[in-house]
Amino acid sequence: MSKKVLRLEGIYPPIPTPFDAEGKVATNALTENVRVWNQHKLRGYVVLGSNGELIMLDDRERLQVLETARAAIPSDKLMIAGTGCQSTVATVNLTRDAAKIGADAVLVLNPSYYKGRMTPEVLLRHFHTVADASPIPVILYNMPACTGIDLSAETVALIAEHENIIGIKDSGGNVVKIGDMRRLADRDFQVLAGSASFLLPALSMGAVGGVLALANIAPAQCLSIREHFLKGELDQARDLQVQMIPVNNAVTRGWGVPALKAAMDMLDTYGGPPRLPLLPLSKERAHELKAILRKAEVLTETASKENKEGW
Amino acid sequence: MSKKVLRLEGIYPPIPTPFDAEGKVATNALTENVRVWNQHKLRGYVVLGSNGELIMLDDRERLQVLETARAAIPSDKLMIAGTGCQSTVATVNLTRDAAKIGADAVLVLNPSYYKGRMTPEVLLRHFHTVADASPIPVILYNMPACTGIDLSAETVALIAEHENIIGIKDSGGNVVKIGDMRRLADRDFQVLAGSASFLLPALSMGAVGGVLALANIAPAQCLSIREHFLKGELDQARDLQVQMIPVNNAVTRGWGVPALKAAMDMLDTYGGPPRLPLLPLSKERAHELKAILRKAEVLTETASKENKEGW
Amino acid sequence: MSKKVLRLEGIYPPIPTPFDAEGKVATNALTENVRVWNQHKLRGYVVLGSNGELIMLDDRERLQVLETARAAIPSDKLMIAGTGCQSTVATVNLTRDAAKIGADAVLVLNPSYYKGRMTPEVLLRHFHTVADASPIPVILYNMPACTGIDLSAETVALIAEHENIIGIKDSGGNVVKIGDMRRLADRDFQVLAGSASFLLPALSMGAVGGVLALANIAPAQCLSIREHFLKGELDQARDLQVQMIPVNNAVTRGWGVPALKAAMDMLDTYGGPPRLPLLPLSKERAHELKAILRKAEVLTETASKENKEGW
C-alpha cells in the first residue's frame, strides 16, 4: 500500500461538537453546520478533535457524533476521526468503530498522562499497534499545548515508517520541525499545519495544508491563504495571514473552545455552550471577540446573524 | 458538617491495579495485595489514583476495581477513590458510584486537557459542582507531572471554602506551597504529601500524612519516617527519608508505574504488567531496580520472593 | 585542608548595595546598615550576591563595596563575597581580589549565558579552576530563577569533591535535592537554604542555615525559626515560617530587589533606589508592601522610621 493513496492536501476545520441547552449532543445542529461548511472548497473535516471535545464525550456520544457527521459529509470530502485515547486498546477500539462508521482516516493524539514514560520506544509501539489494527490510514496528532509533550521530528520520522501512517497534524508551531520532518521522513509523509496562525510559514516549509480551528469561522480566508501561496502571491498570502492572527488567537490559545463556539454563534452556524468544566464565554469577552471578528472582516453585515441574542 | 469528621492523618499507598497476562483486571491479586498491606498501620488506601492507572480503565473495570478493593479493605481503614475525569459530569457520575460502593472519600484530580482554559474560576466551578453532588468528602489532587497544571495555594484556598472539600494530595513537591495552603485555607483543611521524596519536609510544614507510591513497597519505612517526626526524632526521620529517595525516584518520576509493579513482584505482592502504552520494565532496568531496593534495604533476604523468575 | 575548617552554620543576609540619589555606591549607608545588622546573632553576610546587584556594578565599584563591607563587618562574623562571572578568568580575578580584601569565602554563581553548553563537564572544569585558584573556600550558588539553570544533586556532588568547595547556597527550593545532596556529597558539604520561604523544610532535610533576603529586614524572625528548629520546637518554628512567607515573597520573587530596598527604607536601614533597568517600587506597591510588613509584624511602631517620607 502506498502512502499516496490518500492525499491530504487542503484545509480542514476541526469541527466542534454542538450541545443543546441540556448539554446533550445536538445532532441536528451538527448536520446543519456541516451543510454550511460544505459550501466551501474544504478538503474535509476533522471530527472529534480537540475542538470536538472528544475527551468530554462518553463512548456512546462519540459514535453518535461520528455517525451524524458521516451522514452530513459528502463523499468527495474526507472525514477524519479523532480517536486517540490514553490506553492503546481504547484507541484501537475507537479507531475500528470510526472505520466502520465510514471515516476516511483517523487522527491519533499521543497518550500523555504518564509524561515521563512517553519515550520514543513507548510511542512507537503505541502508534504501530494502532496502525496495524486500523483498517484506515492513521494521521499522527501532535498537540503540546494540551498534552504537555512535543513529539520530536526524529520520533515522528521513526513512527512514520509504518505504511499505514500517512501524515501528521502538528499544532506545536515549530516550523523548523516541519522542515526537519520533511528531511527525515519519507517524502510521501504529509504534514498538516495544526493552527492557522502559522499556516503560511508551514506551507513555505512544505506542509500540504492545515487542520485549522479558524476554518470553522473563516473558511474562505483560510482557503485564500493557501491559494495565494500556491500561486506564488506571497504578499497577498502574508497580508491575509497576518490579518487572521488575532482572530485565530482569540478562538484558540486565547479563549479556546468557548470562544470558537461563541464566534460560530455570531456567524451562520450553531456554536452553543461548551461542556463543563469549560464555561461559556462571558459577555465582556464576547464583546471583545465580536470587535476582533469585525476588525478582521470575518464578521460583516452579511455574514452575521442579525437577530442573534445574547452577544 | 465539619471538615473534622474525616481525619486523614496517616500514610496511604496509592495502590496499582493489577492486570493478568491477558491484560484483564486481576481481582484476586488485588485482594491478596491488600491483605499483605493490611498488616501495616496504614491509615487507608487510594484506589484508582495515577498508580492505579485510572485513565487506562474502562467504565466497567473502574467499578470492578472499586468493589474488589472495598471488599478487601477493613472498615477501620479508609478507602479513598480516585474519580477525577476531564468532564465535570463524568467526574460526578464516577464519584457517586464510588460512594455507593462504599468509598470513604474521593480524590479528584483537576481536569487539564484544555490547559489554557483551566482558570481559577473554571476550577472552582468544577470542584464545587463535584463537591455539591458528592455524598462523601472530596480531596483535591494536584499532580503537575501528569496534568501540566500546578494549582496555586490561592486557588486551592478558594476551592477549599466548600465544606465538603476536606483536603488535598499535593504531588508537586513545592513545600512553600504547603505552608501557604496552611496560611490561606481553614486550619481544618488537611494536606497530604503526594510523594515520599518530600514526606519529612512536608510534615515539617504541616502536612498530616502522605499518599505515597513508595508505601506500596516500603510501608514500614514510610510509617517510620512519620513516627520519628511525631516523636521529635528528626535525625532518624531524616536519615530514613534520605535513604528512601533513590527508591522513591525509581518507582515514581524515574521509571514510573512499570518500576513500581516490578518492585512489587520482587517483594511479597503481585505487580504484573502495566497496560499499554506503558511497557514492562526491561530486564536491564529491573536489575538496576533490584540493586537500588537492596541498597536501601527495602529488598532483603526475608522480604524477597526467592523463587521469583524474570528479574 | 578539611572542609570543616570553615563552619557555615547560621543565618546570613545577602546585603543590598546601596546607591545614592545620583546612582553612586553609598558607602556610608552600607557601613551604617551593617552596624544595624551587627546587633543580631547573624553568622555573617553575603556581599555582592543577587541582592547586592553584583551584575550592575563595574569592576571598580565591586572592590569598593567589598572593602567597605569588610571594614564594617566584625571579625567574628563571616564575610562571603559573590564573585561569579560568566567567564572563568573573570571569576578567578574577582575571587582573588575578594580574598585580598579579606573575604572569608566566596559564593560563586554558575555561568549560564550559553545554557545549552553548561554540561556537567563544563561546570566541573569551571568550578574546579576557580577553587584551585582561590585562596579562600568556595561556596557554590544555585539560583535557577536568575540563571535558568538548576544544578542537579549529581552535578553538585561531583563538583563538591574538590576540597576547597565547602558548600552550596541553593535558592531553587527543591528540598528533595537538599536531601539528595546530603546523600551524594561528603557529610562535611554544607547546604544553605537560599530563601527564607523554605528555611524550615530545608533545615529538616539537613541544611545548616540560610542566606536569606528576608534576613535584611527580619533578622530576628529568621534567627528564631532556626533556633526553634534546633530546640525541637517545630510548631513554633512552623508558625513563624508560615507567617514570614508573604513578606518573603514580596521582597524576593514577588517584587524583588526594589521591594527589599523599599522595605529597608521603611525600617531602620537605608535601602535607596535600585540601579536601572530596575525601577523603584511604585507608590501603590509600597503601600501594599507596608501592609504586608505590618500584618506579619515585621514593621511595628518601634521598628519603623516614623518620619520616613515617600511611602
Next chain:
Amino acid sequence: MSKKVLRLEGIYPPIPTPFDAEGKVATNALTENVRVWNQHKLRGYVVLGSNGELIMLDDRERLQVLETARAAIPSDKLMIAGTGCQSTVATVNLTRDAAKIGADAVLVLNPSYYKGRMTPEVLLRHFHTVADASPIPVILYNMPACTGIDLSAETVALIAEHENIIGIKDSGGNVVKIGDMRRLADRDFQVLAGSASFLLPALSMGAVGGVLALANIAPAQCLSIREHFLKGELDQARDLQVQMIPVNNAVTRGWGVPALKAAMDMLDTYGGPPRLPLLPLSKERAHELKAILRKAEVLTETASKENKEGW
C-alpha cells in the same frame, strides 16, 4: 528621522571573536576572517553578539574587537555592534563607544538577570533610555535560549515606537510572532531572523533578512535561500533551507560556539578555542561535525583546508 534611513535587508554573520592559544583576542585572525567573508554579498556583520562572546570579554577587549572589525569591514557593509549589558548605564556607555568607533547600528540584548522584574515597563524604560542616548540606530535583540526571556510582540511594538529603534533580531523561532510584530509595529520596523533554521518561514512572514551563525560558515547558502525566496523560487529555497537545518543545529543549539569555531577551522577561516568555561569541541564531536558539514555540502574538497590538523 525616518526609520528607513538605515535599511537592514540582507544577511549578516554574527562573527565569533577569535582567541589565540593563550586566550588573548587574535586581532589578526579577526581581520583575516572578515577579508574572507567580504567576498560574499553579505549586507554586513554583527560584532560582539552571542557568537562574539561579548559576555566573556572585559571592557578593553570589547573596544579592541570593535576597532579591529571596523578597520576590516568595508564602508559599503554595515557593522552592527552588540552592546547589551545587564545595567542600563553600562549599555549606554558601550553603545556610545561603539558609535565612536564607527558602528552603523547597535544590537541590544535585553537585560535578563532579574527575570521576574523584566516587566514591559522596565524593558521600555531601558530600551528608550539607550535609544535616547545612542548616536546610531538601535536594533533589539531577543534571544530566549540565552536570556530565559521571550519578548512578546506587544512589548516589542511598544518599544519600537521610539524613532531610533529600527528593528529586531529575533532568535526565538516563533514565526507567528514575526507576523504579529509586522501587524503591531510600524511598517518600517525591520525584523531579522535570528537563526538560519527558520530563515525561509521568517521571510515568508515578512522578515527582511537574518543574522545567522550559519552565515559564518555557509554564507553562500544563506544568501541563496533569500535570493530564491525573492525570486519566488520557493521549492529551491525550501530544499536548501531543509538541507541546512542539521548544519545549523550543530553550530547553534546543538553544540554552540565551540562547534561554530571548529567548523570555521575546518573551512577557510580561523575559529580557534572558545573562552572558558566553554570547552573546545571534543575530537569525537568534531568528527561528527565534519560528517554533517560534508553531507550538507558545506565542506567540500575545495572549501576545506586540507592541511588542517586536529580534526
